[in-house]
Amino acid sequence: MIRIEPREPSALTNVAVPVGAAVISLGLAAVPLALAGADILAAFALMWGGVFGSLFAFTETLTRATPLILTGLAAAVAFRARLWNIGGEGQLYLGALAAVAIGSGAVAGPAWVLLPLVMVAGALAGAAALVLPAWLKTRFGADEVVTTLLLNFVILLFVQMMLEGPLQDPMGMGWPQSAPVVEEATLPQLLDRMRLHAGLLVGLAAAVILHGVMTRTTWGLRMRAVGENAPAARHAGIPVTRTLLWVAVLSGALAGLAGVGEVAGLKGYLTADLSPGYGYAGIVVAMLARLSPLGVVLAALFVAAVFVGADTMSRAIGVSSYLADLVVATSLLTVLVGGFVARYRVVRVRTGEARQ
Amino acid sequence: MSTEPSAPVVLRMTGLTKRFGTVLANDGVDLDLRRGEVLALLGENGAGKTTLMNMxxxxxxxxxxEVAVAxxxxxxxxxxxxxxxxxxxxxxxxxxxHFTLALNLTALDNIVLGAEPLWRLRRDKVRLRRRVDQIMEDSGLRVPLGTLVSDLSVGERQRVEILKALYRDVRVLVLDEPTAVLTPQEAEGLFATVRQMAERGLAVIFISHKLPEVLAFSDRIAVLRHGRKMGEMPTAEADQAAIARLMMGAESETEERAPIAPGAPVLDLVNVDLQGPDARRSLHRISVTVHRNEIVGVAGVSGNGQAALAALLSGLAAPDRGEVWVDGTRVARxxxxxxxxxxxxxIPEDRHHEGVVGTMSVxxxxxxxxxxxxxxxxxxxxxGAAIRQRADAAIADYDVRGPGPEAPARLLSGGNLQKLILARVFGHAPRLILANQPTRGLDIGAAHAVARRLLEARGRGAGVVLISEDLDEILTLSDRILVIHDGRIVEAPSRNRARIGLMMAGEAAA
Structure with a gap:
């Protein structure tokens, strides 16, 4: 017989669980690699090289991590308040759409005006995409998991409509893509001849600021109280509905900024395949980070490294690049199991154990 | 009413010890229970009663x-x-x-559920029913078997719980704080039936912290303190002060309610109607005035509108009709x-659910x-520094014992959690205080701390609304007593326990 008893969380398990989960999930990746007939050590060496092998490889990983930091923060801040935002993908696209709507020539101005304007517009668009479901939740009790998830598809179709309509690039030879973002609205490159852009700094700054907000401000305290025990928060005079709506604004804005970074920092124009699921991957990142803003940065780097490394490896030895999805998925599962192990201990009880 | 010491032992606990980390929850507890005897197990919260039962x-x-059963x-x-x-x-x-009944099943279904295979519930209903009828006959416990449990009163539900145990042929029955939810009359009825069942051979362990009922009704008393059995005595030889000394290790203090003339009204409810989610959480045309320097007790059996009154005075619910005046101004928001x-x-009723955010620090x-x-x-x-300072001061002033100001609040015991809430509430120097079941589940020490703070606030000029199901508490602390029944509030004409008990059961005050 076994019994499950709660245990006190410790700083050690808080770090050990995600790290252990990451290592175990990489280990588990060896199984499909072996089944595919690959040399496992060589494969892992290739993955390592793809991430850390050169300055270029490493900047590619950072580039990939940039949107994941922002969508991860979006998920983390919402989940902390028990607002289950599954709509990061849609918010990202709406943010990107707002960025190209303003940044591809509609508004002219110097970079110090245009760049902040594009970022604010993208953030507001992302926020709007979450405030609506959050309002429906607080007003009518509509389940935000359903509404935000379904809104992703609505927004993606809307983006496609815009890309084949008003926002289509007149010089794009009929491709469903937007006009390119003008020079003044582009996020600057961080290194010569690398794709790494200032979106990374935005993400890092957002993580640090968010960490401060959560731990050092009344706003963060209210948000945590609402998430951890809404009836007690309400009883203590904290405006629960208003707090949730502000959380929605913040979370949506962060996801929207991820979209701005991708169009204004990386791609330069908007297509309907801008994001390979960064919004959803952000949920994994947030869970891996156990909803800690600073942890999100590390978790995003891990997930990005897995994707980049697996890409490199699969190109070199001909294993499907879906392996990356597999590793990310197993890491989520292991972190969930690990979270359970961190919170509870499993005690084996032998009958008669207490006899002397 | 004492059992002869020669009656056979039916339950024997020998040297039961349980350690949680460094805390010794039970330390070598020996306890014998004889056939046909009612043993009262007394102890403050945290004395180890629950741990002992869990073992x-x-x-x-x-x-x-080890535990041995005959x-x-x-x-x-x-x-x-x-x-x-x-x-x-x-x-x-x-x-x-806390009862463990399925509300959407009948009393009969609840009694036999789990003891009989499901298919027998349909096929042999008549036979099962005859057996339950027989048990009701023997024990003197009567409930309407065909009625849904959701339609039964709390006292009836408790009888269903006891019948459920008797249906399983128990020879030892443990009753955990059974009178907490009953009117004085219902409690009397329970004592009578339990006594009757004991005379037929049932052995009963009766867990309680209400000394008068323990003295009136048990054969033997065992007192736990700090996980150790401090003493054991025949009830006939015990007196209240002696038991309290064993439980607390010192003479128990009693609150002195110094007479003060009440001041100006601080709360006025005028013909307030409040339609809650169901009848148990509604108020009908209540009018209540509470003055400065006054504690007004609201007595009643749980589920008669106390929740609605508490929600109203906490600002969580707005009245449908009527006026609410606080300190001379009409409340609009x-x-x-x-x-x-x-x-x-x-001071909310449910400390864990509404009082604190358990994962956040003290x-x-x-x-x-x-x-x-x-x-x-x-x-x-x-x-941060100011908050920390305030926490240190509150912990010292209110004697909040726990792992410190930075530890999550859920690590505190119930009594210390309540002290934390007291520190928060009284830190504002409130003019009106709503105390909803402020001592429920607290050990005597913490309950005294609560009572003392309420009396202090009264002395300072605050008005207090004390909602409680514990009539003794209300009689001790209140200047005036109101009785709430079925969403209506009536002032008790006297401090007579029996009279108030009848009013709690819905009988007119006259």
């Missing part, structure tokens, strides 16, 4: 010691430790303080923040109602 029922594995032939057979089935199979049953701003201090919980104050935060930035 009896196999929920905890003892670190040392079989049909009277031989004591040790129970397999850590096996929750063992005690039940050996004929030991328990009625929990019903939300907790504006009630706090008006100087209303609220210090953070202390400032939860105060986030707008410049002492707590400037420009939205929390002033």
């Amino acid at each position: 009896l029922f196999g929920h905890y594995l003892p670190d040392a010691g 079989d049909q032939a009277g031989r004591l057979i040790p129970l397999a430790p850590g096996d929750p089935e063992a005690a039940l199979e050996a004929g030991v049953g328990m009625v929990h303080q 019903f939300d907790p923040a504006s009630f706090i701003a008006r100087g209303v201090g609220r 210090a953070e919980n202390l400032v939860l109602e105060d986030l707008g104050s410049p002492e707590v935060a400037r420009w939205g930035i929390l002033r």
